[in-house]
Amino acid sequence: MEEIAVAKGPKGETLLYLLSDDDYDRDDQRTLLLQFEILPFAD
Numbered sequence: 001m002e003e004i005a006v007a008k009g010p011k012g013e014t015l016l017y018l019l020s021d022d023d024y025d026r027d028d029q030r031t032l033l034l035q036f037e038i039l040p041f042a043d
Contacts, residue, residue, distance in 0.1 A: 014038040 003019035016036040022029055 009037070 002021055003017070005017040005019075007015050007017070009015045014037070016038055018034040018036075020032045022031075
């Protein structure tokens with residue numbers, strides 16, 4: 001993963017973004033963006 005970001009969502013939730021870009025293959029480039037919602041720890 002090349003990038004990481006944390007932001008607040010519209011309802012106040014915590015969002016985690018991960019971004020990866022395949023720079024090694026000029027013919028078949030791919031960008032992958034993942035988004036996760038971080039939930040509070042529950043007992």
